[in-house]
Amino acid sequence: MPKKINLDIASVEQREQRLGTIIAWDGTTEELHRASSYEERGKRERGSGCGGNCRLCELSGPFTQGSVCSEQMVECQAGNVRDAVLIQHAPIGCGGGQVEYNSIYRNGLAMRGYKVENIRIINTNLQESDMVFGAADKLRQSIDDAFGRFQPQAIFVASSCATGIIGEDIESVADEKEAELGVPVIPLSCEGFRSKHWSTGFDATQHGILRQIVRKAPRKKQEDLVNVINLWGSDVFTPLLKNLNLRVNYVVDLASVEELAQMSEAAATVGFCYTLSSYLAAALEQHFGVPEVKAPMPYGFEGTDAWLRELAKVTHREHLVEDFIRREHERVKPRIAELKEKLRGVKGFVATGSAYAHGLVQVLRELDVTVDGSLTFHHDPVYDSGDSREDSLGHLNEHYGQVKNFHVSNRQQYQLYAFLQENKPDFLLIRHNGLAPLASRLGIPAAPLGDEHIAVGYDGMINLGETILEIMAHKKFHDDIRRHVKLPYKKWWLEQKDAYILARQPELAAFDAEEYRKERKEAAHA
């Protein structure tokens, strides 16, 4: 029996402790799958040691470029709840996220047909003296400001590296304020340094929602309501689920606090990506009795068919599903055949979050696009439910074949150079920022999937195919740029075939004053 998610403590357990998450790895997807030992890990109590064959080695080197932190994921989830406020108990720099997530929030609201308005995030603006004396009163003040200004239904409080180190007792202040104000005041433990991977930030938000918002005694069971764990993507699930007479409850982004509270009343929980949905879905099942749909993710025919069948089974709608699947296959197949024709001989490279990448590779292979290489920002050897039906990497290998050059690389642009040389793709699929700018300078266009639902389901195959054709047309721009820019990487690095060479041979990066002087001299002459 896998270990149950612990909702008794205020801080979420880090992803690496729960799941054994890694952020650097190199090999084939079959090797990674073997090393991950999904099934074995799923059965045993997690965090209880490795026992021989489920060790997953990580490649850690001396060089890194700026990555992403857990608090950012809190901003993009808790900050996007429509009638809540997020407080960042942090120095002003953490507030930079307000700008990015405001843009995302505004675009998300527009995409879903809500009134467009500014995001409500408040930074407590900590100063040098606060690092010495603490800043509980500033937190209290900001909570009062949040409540007085916006009349929110819930107030989230995110920690930061600074408040984590100086030991701010956010939990006590939150308890005190919750009692005083009568709305949930929810501490979220998301210090950037605390977890090696930012996806812990998703879990931190979900943990807080599960503890303090989800209704513990459901008023009624809503047998046609399905929790869909997503971000701000366009509404593709409503039409899809309507065919099974099911209604959608989108969480966490763009949901209201009431929509979060009613999660415990739903008939089932689904997601579009296990990286995002793993924690919340498993906890809803374990603590609130809402079954998680345990199936491959809804990408490609194989994945979507299996996902729909499992959803129908869990919600007792088996009688509706086969006919729907048949009709959908008939509907989309002619267009997919046309797209295949146009995409013949095209090579793609996926560079996104972990489980999402597995799904995207499936869709590309449905479209006959060649995928020899991919990267994910991290890898979870198992998801929280421990159920093998969610083994997204295994599903990819089994139904669509392995990816031979598979890299786990946490948004490290310098490594992408070698990956692209190795695979020579015609385009990239990306989601997080930072990688496409390098690809562009090498003449390779990238499709930024800002709408995360673009590749979901049967229409997802068509959408993605069309998107690829559009961005391949941009190639003229990227080729032109390629001829006119200089990369910031030295020749020595650009000649390396192995992107992990510094992890394998860290001595190569040791400073050699003589060599450096020589190099500078040559550069001065050139």
Next chain:
Amino acid sequence: MPKLKQNKNGQTNSINQVRYGCALGALHSVVAIPGAMPITHCGPGCVDKQYMSLAFYNGFQGGGYAGGAVTPSSNLQEKDVVFGGAKHLDQLIAASLKIMEADLFVVLNGCIPEIVGDDIGAVVARYQAQGVPIVSAETGGFKGNNFTGHEIVTEAIIEQYVDKYARNKDQKQKGLINVWSELPFQNTFWRGDLTELKRILEGAGWQVNILFGYGSKGVQEWLTIPRAEFNLVVGPWLGLRTAKLLEKKYGQPYLHLPVLPIGAKQAAEFLRAIAAFAKENEVQTEKFIKEEEKEYYYYMEYFTDFYAEYWWGLPASYAVVGDAAYNLALNKFLVNQLGLIPALQIITDCTPEKYREAIGEQYKHLAEDVSAEVEFAEDGYIVGKLLREGQYGHKPPIIFGTTWERDIAKELKGHIVEVSYPVSYDVVLNKTYIGYRGALTLLETIFTTAISKSA
């Protein structure tokens, strides 16, 4: 609970709708110097946050050669917090020197090393001793905003790099000036603006160390800083600290002109003030002003038809919400060139207290017959409240502000021109709103916005 200090606008410690980055955000000042590269010693999300807010969703300026996801970062973890991160930084610097190509590296720290006490200066000193062009700047995020960080970075480069490698520091070069003005990346239009600033200064006969952006010769140019005849600080306050340092260090006088010039009147006043200060280039200055005015008023004459008799209503009053430099510059132009009515001015860059009174004086004399009050506020909620309470006459105002003001502009049925960080609804390459050419572009933007409303 003890009452925390609030100012007269009711501002508490809370900052909703940020209007500046943190001290570490000044890594963008390094990115702005051609040939320089930041190395950051901070948490895993710090660089991304500063980049995405200052350089991406702010005019979509981009990271260029050394910014964005290029910037090396130690991405500090729990073990660095517990055991200290100095060794981690040491490894990162060595590896950066092996992998990254740059003429100058600037190591900046964030909050974590500042709190746990990593001595980044000591780590960097070992590389300096071996002839590596590298400096360290202590920019812990809670030390202040990116304006503060900018001067910390500038000083670090001058003290630890320029001073060491510059040649003939005592031989002043006649006509050479160092310009300290807008904050790169924070000011969305800094690239175009600095180019225009350099153009008009050169036109008036000066040789210009513009120091940041395309018009700068980069790290090599920084090495000529000590040889300049004087320093020119353009703007209400940023750069004064650096100018004072250089005065002390290299005996260079400085000229402080608080108004970033927009339009022919301001530009002429600006150029004449410099010539008068140095008692140099007077003839060339007059010649250049004459030429520029000829071109400027050629376009203005044609513009006159629109401004004099457009039927469907143009805004009469305005509000400006933004950094001190652009705020004052816009006010000067809008009042003196267009005759618009100043309704509300809010400076949002956390201007140090000691400069505020002098800035207030500037607003009292926008023109001989026009005076205005200026507010200092940083929290978006307070800004919104002030805008809502503003008196704009019988027509809605035009708001010069940030993306944050879009909602309030709608609420007031007014117009919005985004001129200050964050500018998330404008794509900016080399656009300038200053000088002679920028003023014309600004007119296009203002009135395109105003008349597009009916479309």
